[in-house]
Amino acid sequence: xxxxxxxxxxxxxxxxxxxxxxxxxxxxxxxxxxxxxxxxxxxxxxxxxxxxxxxxxxxxxxxxxxxxxxxxxxxxxxxxxxxxxxxxxxxxxxxxxxxxxxxxxxxxxxxxxxxxxxxxxxxxxxxxxxxxxxxxxxxxxxxxxxxxxxxxxxxxxxxxxxxxxxxxxxxxxxxxxxxxxxxxxxxxxxxxxxxxxxxxxxxxxxxxxxxxxxxxxxxxxxxxxxxxxxxxxxxxxxxxxxxxxxxxxxxxxxxxxxx
Amino acid sequence: xxxxxxxxxxxxxxxxxxxxxxxxxxxxxxxxxxxxxxxxxxxxxxxxxxxxxxxxxxxxxxxxxxxxxxxxxxxxxxxxxxxxxxxxxxxxxxxxxxxxxxxxxxxxxxxxxxxxxxxxxxxxxxxxxxxxxxxxxxxxxxxxxxxxxxxxxxxxxxxxxxxxxxxxxxxxxxxxxxxxxxxxxxxxxxxxxxxxxxxxxxxxxxxxxxxxxxxxxxxxxxxxxxxxxxxxxxxxxxxxxxxxxxxxxxxxxxxxxxxxxxxxxxxxxxxxxxxxxxxxxxxxxxxxxxxxxxxxxxxxxxxxxxxxxxxxxxxxxxxxxxxxxxxxxxxxxxxxxxxxxxxxxxxxxxxxxxxxxxxxxxxxxxxxxxxxxxxxxxxxxxxxxxxx
Numbered sequence: 001x002x003x004x005x006x007x008x009x010x011x012x013x014x015x016x017x018x019x020x021x022x023x024x025x026x027x028x029x030x031x032x033x034x035x036x037x038x039x040x041x042x043x044x045x046x047x048x049x050x051x052x053x054x055x056x057x058x059x060x061x062x063x064x065x066x067x068x069x070x071x072x073x074x075x076x077x078x079x080x081x082x083x084x085x086x087x088x089x090x091x092x093x094x095x096x097x098x099x100x101x102x103x104x105x106x107x108x109x110x111x112x113x114x115x116x117x118x119x120x121x122x123x124x125x126x127x128x129x130x131x132x133x134x135x136x137x138x139x140x141x142x143x144x145x146x147x148x149x150x151x152x153x154x155x156x157x158x159x160x161x162x163x164x165x166x167x168x169x170x171x172x173x174x175x176x177x178x179x180x181x182x183x184x185x186x187x188x189x190x191x192x193x194x195x196x197x198x199x200x201x202x203x204x205x206x207x208x209x210x211x212x213x214x215x216x217x218x219x220x221x222x223x224x225x226x227x228x229x230x231x232x233x234x235x236x237x238x239x240x241x242x243x244x245x246x247x248x249x250x251x252x253x254x255x256x257x258x259x
Numbered sequence: 260x261x262x263x264x265x266x267x268x269x270x271x272x273x274x275x276x277x278x279x280x281x282x283x284x285x286x287x288x289x290x291x292x293x294x295x296x297x298x299x300x301x302x303x304x305x306x307x308x309x310x311x312x313x314x315x316x317x318x319x320x321x322x323x324x325x326x327x328x329x330x331x332x333x334x335x336x337x338x339x340x341x342x343x344x345x346x347x348x349x350x351x352x353x354x355x356x357x358x359x360x361x362x363x364x365x366x367x368x369x370x371x372x373x374x375x376x377x378x379x380x381x382x383x384x385x386x387x388x389x390x391x392x393x394x395x396x397x398x399x400x401x402x403x404x405x406x407x408x409x410x411x412x413x414x415x416x417x418x419x420x421x422x423x424x425x426x427x428x429x430x431x432x433x434x435x436x437x438x439x440x441x442x443x444x445x446x447x448x449x450x451x452x453x454x455x456x457x458x459x460x461x462x463x464x465x466x467x468x469x470x471x472x473x474x475x476x477x478x479x480x481x482x483x484x485x486x487x488x489x490x491x492x493x494x495x496x497x498x499x500x501x502x503x504x505x506x507x508x509x510x511x512x513x514x515x516x517x518x519x520x521x522x523x524x525x526x527x528x529x530x531x532x533x534x535x536x537x538x539x540x541x542x543x544x545x546x547x548x549x550x551x552x553x554x555x556x557x558x559x560x561x562x563x564x565x566x567x568x569x570x571x572x573x574x575x576x577x578x579x580x581x582x583x584x585x586x587x588x589x590x591x592x593x594x595x596x597x598x599x600x601x602x603x604x605x606x607x608x609x610x611x612x613x614x615x616x617x618x619x620x621x622x623x624x625x626x627x628x629x630x631x632x633x634x635x636x637x638x639x640x641x642x643x644x645x646x647x
Binding site: 111155158166179 | 580
C-alpha cells in the first residue's frame with residue numbers, strides 16, 4: 001500500500017514539476033542544480049560501509065549505488081565527488097548543503113518529504129517469500145498453512161514470517177533455526193523446508209538461485225530511494241529521469257546486481 | 260502461546276516480594292478479589308463504584324529481566340498502556356523510563372505538568388512493573404541561552420533537586436528508584452562541557468537530600484555511566500570507572516543508595532571476561548568492584564541501559580541470532596552469577612517511530628507493536644527459565 005502511495009505521489013510530483021516548467025518555459029529555481037552545473041561536479045553523499053550498495057575497495061568507491069550515481073552524473077554531463085557520510089548524519093549533511101544528492105540505500109521515510117524530494121524507488125529490499133522453482137502448491141502466504149518455512153533466526157524475514165503466523169497463517173510451521181538467510185535458502189533448496197523468507201540480496205547470491213523462485217509481491221515493502229533537498233526540483237527530476245531510462249533499458253537491474 | 264508451568268516465580272510489584280506459589284491458586288485468589296465487590300453489590304451491582312483493578316502480576320522465572328522503554332516520545336495513552344502491557348507479557352518486571360525535567364517544569368520553577376508522567380506511572384503500576392525513573396533535561400529558564408538541554412550549572416542545582424523532590428513526593432510508594440542525570444561522564448550528556456565528577460557529585464548530593472526528604476524509602480542512583488575508555492585528558496568523556504572513583508573522591512558515597520550501570524555488549528558475548536580496557540557486558544563487574552573497594556558492596560546495582568544491536572549497517576552490531584542468544588544469556592548471567600545485580604533493563608523496548616538508523620537494531624517490538632523474534636525468545640525464556 002505504501003509503495004502504491006509512493007508511486008502516486010511521485011507521478012503527481014513529476015506532473016507538477018512538468019507543469020511548473022512548462023507554464024512559463026522557465027525552469028524553477030534550484031540552487032543545487034545551478035551549483036552542479038557551474039562546478040561540473042555532483043557531490044553525492046553515501047555511507048561506504050554497506051556492500052554491495054556502497055563500499056570502498058582499493059581506495060575506489062564501488063557498488064550498486066555508485067553505479068547509479070555515475071549514471072546520473074553522466075546524464076548531467078558532470079563528474080561525481082563522493083562524500084562519505086555516516087548513515088545517521090546524511091540528511092543533516094544534505095540540509096547543510098554539504099552534498100547535492102544522497103545515494104546510500106536509503107529507505108523511504110514518509111515524514112522526510114517535507115524536507116527532501118525522494119526519487120522513485122530503484123531497489124526493493126523487502127523480505128521475499130521464496131519457494132523451489134518447481135513448487136506448484138504455494139502461490140502466496142495463505143498457502144503456507146501446515147508448510148515448513150525456513151528463516152534466519154531474529155532477522156527481518158523472521159519477523160515477517162512470525163507476523164504471518166500471528167495473523168493469517170496460524171499453523172505455519174516456522175523453522176527459525178538458521179543463522180543466516182543463506183542457510184535458510186540452502187535448506188529450502190535441499191528440500192528441508194517448503195518455503196523460505198529471505199532478503200533479495202541473499203537470494204541473488206544464493207548458489208542454488210536457479211532452483212529457487214521469489215513470489216511477488218514482497219512480504220514487506222522496503223524501497224530504496226535517492227534524496228535531494230526539497231528546494232532542488234530540477235535535480236530531483238534529473239535523478240528520476242536517469243532511473244526511468246535505466247529501468248526501461250534494463251541497465252538498472254544490472255546496476256543492482258542482476259544478470 | 261506458551262503453556263504456563265505449574266510453579267513460577269512471581270514478582271508482585273508493590274511489595275517487590277518474590278514468592279513461590281501455584282499459579283492456579285494465585286489466579287483463583289485474584290479472580291476472587293476482583294469479583295468480590297460485584298458479589299457484595301447484589302444482582303445488579305449498579306450501586307457500586309467500579310472496582311479498582313488490581314495490579315497485574317509479572318510471571319517470570321527470572322525476576323531481573325527488564326527493558327528501557329521510550330515512552331517520553333509517546334503521546335497516545337493507549338500506546339503507553341499497550342507498551343507496558345507487552346513488557347509485562349514478555350516476562351519483564353522492570354522498566355527504566357525517562358522523565359525529562361523540561362517536560363514537567365517547562366515554564367518556571369513554580370509550575371508542574373505531571374500529565375504525561377502520571378500516565379506512565381499509573382500504567383506501569385497497573386501492569387505490576389517496577390519503574391526506575393531517570394531525570395535530566397534542563398528547562399530553558401534554568402540554563403543560559405544557547406546552551407543545550409543537558410547543561411545544568413551549579414546555580415540551578417537547587418531547582419533540579421526541588422524537581423526531584425517534587426517527583427518523589429508525588430509518586431511516593433509508586434516510584435522508588437530515582438536516577439540523577441544520564442551518562443554524566445560524556446561531554447554530550449553534560450552540556451558539551453568536560454565531564455567533572457566533583458561538580459556532578461554536588462548535583463547528586465543536592466538531589467539525594469531532596470529525594471530522601473520527600474520519600475525516605477526512595478533509592479537514589481547516580482546517572483548510569485556511559486561505557487567509555489576516554490582518558491582524563493579527553494574533552495569528550497571520562498572512563499566510567501574513573502568517573503565513579505571521582506564520585507567517591509568528591510565525597511559522594513553517602514549520596515547514593517544503588518548504582519546504575521550501562522552495560523552494552525557491543526560485539527562480545529556476555530561470557531567475555533571483564534578487563535579494564537575492554538567494553539563489554541561484563542564490564543559491570545569492574546564498576547561493582549569499585550563499590551566493593553569503597554565498602555559499598557551491599558549497595559545494589561541496576562543495569563539501566565545495555566544490550567546488543569543487530570542492525571546490519573552498524574560496525575558494532577552482531578547477527579540477529581547472536582543478539583537473541585547474548586540477550587538471554589545476559590539476563591541469565593545476572594540471575595545466576597551476579598547476586599549484587601537487582602535488575603537488567605536493556606535498551607530499548609520500542610520506539611514510537613522508526614529511527615531509520617542502527618538504533619532500530621536495539622528494539623524488541625516494532626513501532627506498530629509487532630513483536631520481534633527477540634521478544635518471543637525472551638518471553639519463552641521468562642516462562643520456562645531455560646536457555647535455548
